[in-house]
Amino acid sequence: MEPFTLILIAYLEVAQCMGIEHPRPLPPEVTYSPVEGLGCSFGKCSGLYWGPPLRKIKIAAGRASLPLLKHELIHDLLQQRDGNPDRKHRDPAFGECIH
Numbered sequence: 001m002e003p004f005t006l007i008l009i010a011y012l013e014v015a016q017c018m019g020i021e022h023p024r025p026l027p028p029e030v031t032y033s034p035v036e037g038l039g040c041s042f043g044k045c046s047g048l049y050w051g052p053p054l055r056k057i058k059i060a061a062g063r064a065s066l067p068l069l070k071h072e073l074i075h076d077l078l079q080q081r082d083g084n085p086d087r088k089h090r091d092p093a094f095g096e097c098i099h
Ligand SMILES: [Zn+2]
Pocket: 071, 072, 075, 087, 089
């Protein structure tokens, strides 16, 4: 299966779990970085999400996993649903929609 298809399936699974029937098209840029950790405000992060207008996700290749991808996709779907990506991870979707 094409990587794009796998990302799309993960995206639609998470959207469905969150009750979002008509999510926007996939974030236009989902890439990985060939390093262990990405620089971020917490020090080193495994993944990063940039909100609109970029809607960009970057995953550290050394830590790549499906749950990590879903985590970053949830940030994008929360941005769509609530207008806020919930950077503090308070939404139950982070616990309930990653499996
Ligand atoms: Zn996060």
